[in-house]
């Protein structure tokens with residue numbers, strides 16, 4: 383006799399911890415210093431902030447990645463997910479995610495916008511869990527405050543002259559980083575010149591990582607591989623879009639063992655990560671907590687990576703909420719944690735103005751915050767004064 387799959391129903395809390403309200407607030411900020419890279423030139427930043435309040439008055443915050451559809455993601459939270467989870471126990475994070483999976487994902491696939499929406503909501507619930515317990519998130523997750531290595535990422539080290547890129551990297555190192563990430567995906571010649579200039583300027587002790595932002599073809603990987611290996615580049619990130627399985631397989635065969643391939647910022651849920659991990663095409667796994675499904679799902683992704691012997695590095699470049707959550711997460715997943723992506727952007731109000739400090743950099747490492755939950759305060763006045771502006775963020 384067939385048994386139907388058990389569907390989890392809402393865990394209603396008749397207590398102070400019941401979810402009383404869920405609100406998604408879209409936000410856009412213009413950029414004064416746009417950076418050009420494989421995605422184009424950034425002219426603004428979009429994000430979606432999720433505010434959850436319990437019956438007892440606790441408030442949790444999370445970030446949903448904009449998914450190039452911030453208004454749609456905010457609407458999904460303010461309709462579907464609000465209906466699904468209002469009244470649910472805010473601390474029952476696993477049950478909330480199962481409800482989302484059963485009622486939203488199971489019949490529609492991993493649909494990126496829905497997973498972005500749930501990611502920020504899940505992050506807000508973990509913020510509440512920590513506040514309810516009076517503990518920082520890393521302690522809720524079983525972590526320690528041991529330092530986590532960081533590299534400088536975000537909107538930085540883009541398509542400027544080799545000399546300008548080398549100078550920018552020198553500033554990042556002077557600011558405390560011991561690893562930097564160069565943007566590739568320009569012409570092969572320009573990519574090569576910047577990589578050479580960077581290694582020559584930084585010397586042998588600073589780690590260099592590289593990100594092609596999905597702009598390469600297999601022939602590009604073949605052509606630049608010897609140079610990246612010679613320059614001691616630690617990984618090549620996203621040479622191709624996440625759905626181009628044949629190219630990933632071909633590049634992995636060419637690159638190994640000289641160069642590691644990294645990817646994951648554009649993958650959604652453990653199911654998509656399982657696919658690439660089983661295919662053996664990446665050795666550095668990069669979940670973004672604001673879009674992979676949140677903290678609950680990122681823990682599962684880390685478990686998959688650890689079981690496969692792979693490294694985990696978080697991706698995140700917009701709000702301080704996601705960055706703080708990423709440090710807590712990395713401090714809690716054991717030996718597979720390799721790097722936190724620090725914000726090397728010269729201009730990011732979503733980290734520096736919207737949020738209180740999300741991490742402190744010292745000797746190339748960061749440590750998690752000690753306040754309850756994520757430990758980050760949100761400037762709600764700033765948030766509501768900067769609603770989403772329509773139009774593309776990259777030109």
Ligand SMILES: [Mg+2]
Pocket residue numbers: 593595619620647
């Ligand atoms: Mg990237």
